[in-house]
Amino acid sequence: MGKANINMTFDLKELSSLFEKSNSLDDFLQSAVSVVAYHMRSAVCSIYIYDDATRMLTLRATQGLEKEAIGQLELPLGQGLVGLAMKELRSVCAGRAADHPDFYPVAGSGEERYPAFMAVPIRRQLSRVGVLVVQDVQPDYYDETDEMVLRTIGLQLAAVIENAELLMGLHRRKEPPAARPVEAAPEQIKGLPASDGIAMGRARLIVSGRAGRFRAPASAPSTLTIDDFDRALAKSERQLKELQIDAGEMLSDVAQLIFSAHLLILADEKFSGEIRRLITSGISPVDALVEVVNGYADILATSTNQRLREKEHDLKDLGHRLLENLIGGDRAQVDYSGQIILADTLLPSDVLKLATEKAEGFVMQGGVTAHIAIICRSLHKPMVMVGPEMFARIQDDSELLIDGIQGLVFVQPSRKMRAVYLRQRQATAKLESVPSVKTETHMADGTRIRLYANINLLSDLESANSFNAEGVGLYRSEFPFLIRDAFPTEEEQYQVYLRIVQSMGRREVTFRTLDIGGDKLLAYQGGVEEDNPFLGLRGIRFLLRNKDVFSEQLCAMLRAGAGGNARIMFPLVSSIDEFVEARELVRECMQQLERRGVAYNRETKLGIMVELPSAVAQAADFAKTVDFMSIGTNDLIQYMLAVDRTNAMVSRLYLAYHPAILRAIEIVAAEGKRFECDVSICGDIVRDPRMIPFLLGAGIDKLSVAPRRMPDVQRAVEAVTMQQAQSIARTMLGFSRISEVEAFMKNPAPVPAPELPQ
Structure with a gap:
């Protein structure tokens, strides 16, 4: 609602005087939110400051939200309504914030008590400084006049904050800088959201599962024997049977026999026998495995039968499992926990297998493939689709954070960014653990x-x-x-x-x-x-x-x-x-x-x-x-x-x-x-x-x-x-x-x- 007949503007001199009475930038910001809350007749006023190096917004002052959130509440650029205002450098006004499609709950802030929300960017020309936010308990509290006034205040704040930071910087020069670890700024890749959720982990590139030759690592041991191969064969079979049982319990309608191709190849005496023959002839177990897998893969790849061509991926996947069980690699644990799958192409059965093996999420090259995205949503696995150029910039084994809500991939995310997203993931999980859906749905008038x-x-x-x-x-x-x-x-x-x-x-x-x-x-x-x-x-x-x-x-x-x-x-x-x-x-x-x-x-x-x-x-x-x-x-x-x-x-x-x-x-x-x-x-x-x-x-x-x-x-x-x-x-x-x-x-x-x- 409008707040007519109230002069809500205040000039640069008033803000400057606040700074002159403050001992620090944070003192000034805290004084500023109190003054703005008073002029805007708002229950809440908050200021977030933006760090361009980390692309993060930090709550630096608030009146109305929980004080413990100051300095702790952080949002990446584009996250939630505050991040949206900063990213797009525009005002965001919501009569009921929770109904806005970009709303993102922040546990522990106390914001849920204040549905009315308005945010304006604090900016100097095109430079991002921060975000000024007001909130109130009365829904639909703010109108166009309020928005105009808050934008004006935001412009005034930008000038004072810039001068304040300059002055604080001069003071800091007099003191020896404290040693602090330097973190590289995370690279942000914008893609298309395919399945909601947040996932963190190391990139696991499986694009080579469909293209290129199956290869052994240069560090493979040279002392392996035929007995080591037989042990790897038996271990791989046990692992696959356990996976099949787990998948059947979790996804009984679609998981039947999804590992059947792997088990059939393992049981094929010609496949294992050919590898043993090469080992007996003096070839190392690793080289023998690679030679046989590539030989079979060549046959499948050139087949005119589409079903057989698809089995090339199963064969190479099995080859990797055998190899890592043979040389004692990390895959021997049959666990993709802490890993995000990068792939150029995936079949529905691939997604089911990888989800059963505890993959955290997926980054796929190309456009949104409907059935793959739908399966990921049902499995609660985040997925982001990115174009070929962006996909090529993600290196295998790099640290990733994927935001399936906004379609973002962060390469080498900072500790702060990981902490922020972790809190948001926990807040979302808490909301979903206590469903808030009534048994009947009615519009505000009872319809x-x-x-x-x-x-x-x-x-x-x-x-x-x-x-x-x-x-x-x-x-x-x-x-x-x-x-x-x-x-x-x-x-x-x-x-x-x-x-x-x-x-x-x-x-x-x-x-x-x-x-x-x-x-x-x-x-x-x-x-x-x-x-x-x-x-x-x-x-x-x-x-x-x-x-x-x-x-x-x-x-x-x-x-x-x-x-x-x-x-x-x-x-x-x-x-x-x-x-x-x-x-x-x-x-x-x-x-x-x-x-x-x-x-x-x-x-x-x-x-x-x-x-x-x-x-x-x-x-x-x-x-x-x-x-x-x-x-x-x-x-x-x-x-x-x-x-x-x-x-x-x-x-x-x-x-x-x-x-x-x-x-x-x-x-x-x-x-x-x-x-x-x-x-x-x-x-x-x-x-x-x-x-x-x-x-x-x-x-x-x-x-x-x-x-x-x-x-x-x-x-x-x-x-x-x-x-x-x-x-x-x-x-x-x-x-x-x-x-x-x-x-x-x-x-x-x-x-x-x-x-x-x-």
Whole structure:
């Protein structure tokens, strides 16, 4: 709210007089926050000072936050709302800070008591000095006038701080400088966020697993014998069997046999026998292992069979394990703890293996690959995608810190930076350990909104239940397919689907049938290669072409739904004809199950994913034909804007808030309401709290999101009334330019305070 009739400005002379009365820069800053808090009528005022060498902001003075945080609370450039104001050199104002997409909680600061937030950069021309922050207990406390005044104060502070630091520097020259260790400034690499979270550790480069020759280290012992090789062989087999057991317990739906290729090669007498023959002929065990592995790799690499070519990676991975068990390397512990994987290409099975081996996180070269990113999110493993030039700058064994929230990679991070991120990771873990999601979600005026979970792996079910999901809005059924060497049988699929239905009880579960193609390819598709796979045989097209595969999956889903509340949804549907053909196959499967005497859900509802421009154009026709529609925004954005979301060169054009996308969502929601067809939305657009008011105002009342995102989404829903959301949606739908939408999202027009229900 505005603070009219109060002269909040004060001049440079007043600030200078504060410094003259201070004994140090910190004394001056502490006096300044008290004065600013008084003039701004704010409960909190804080000043953060920026260190350009470490790229860190440190809380140097505060009135209102915990005093213990002074000198201890540090934020890297770009982290949280304070870091955002400093990085982009602009004001940041939030009526409720926790609802802002860049909000990052800092445990122990006491900031949670003050939802209203405003920050302005303290700068001298383009030089970063620090950030001035005010906060208050009353939400939506600050307006444009307050922002203008605080910017003015920030400019005045910059001049005084600069002079104060100069004066303090002259005083310090009179004293001998204290010896202190010098740390190299960390290199910051900006990439694309693929999976949330923070990871720290040493870089482990496995790019050579797919390219180049398998090599032995120069320091390999020369005294090894054939007995040493046999011991390494037996030890590797034990390790892989233990890993397979651990993976099966952790990821039962997708981890079956992910180490099978390694074990089969170990059991191959020709493989081990060839190595023994070379050792017997006088070649050292290390050289014999390298020669045989490279020989097999050459055969696999030149194969015309895609499945065999993929096994080259398994072979080299096994070679590294054998080698390190042979020479006693660090891999002998079968543990990637404390290591971050660098790779040019990874298969879903690679990610599962490395996660089982306790890898901390991933840095991958290239654009965001959807299925790899989704698996990492389910495994709670941070991932950042970087371009080839940036990837080449990261050296093997260098210390890394990756921020999967902002898509940042820090090479050789400072101790301070590691400590800051460690505290933030601990604060996030604490928040997630005590889920704050209510069993029902309501807008500020009491309007009921339903919040569902996206499920990728069975391990997500525990989180979905912990966060009080009202059901499963999207189960991506392709993951058990992606990591196998053959299609899972009907019975194998049924066991997976049944666990989901049982976990949800009577809550609604939406199964999406197999969605492969594009960037989601099966290793056993018979060597199918397409010039443009995103426009080729994927989604419902693949299923209707392979009805035997489709029928087995439908039967498994229908059986799992018996006694539950399950629905079936078809992906990438472009026409009514495709839906009708799929619906007829469902009916045939029901008749087949009837003949077999197997129980199934006779009331199974059938729906579609709205992901294509053609489906949007026929939204009314679909709304009259299907039982429900779910807007899949990830592919909808890609196909409407003709932007390959895995292509780093055009990733900046992949915009959820493009006017065409906003209007498409509104069209589908309106047609669904007109014909009483249930409409929900899933995809990454729901992860952005800034988009929640638009979605609600456009008519979407069912949201499906990754379980860990549910607290943020619920808070965003609770922060607005339906009247406010509709006003925001009308405004955003009226824009014709991307820049207009961006400007509005950064500084949305003030809306009346929510009218709480009586």
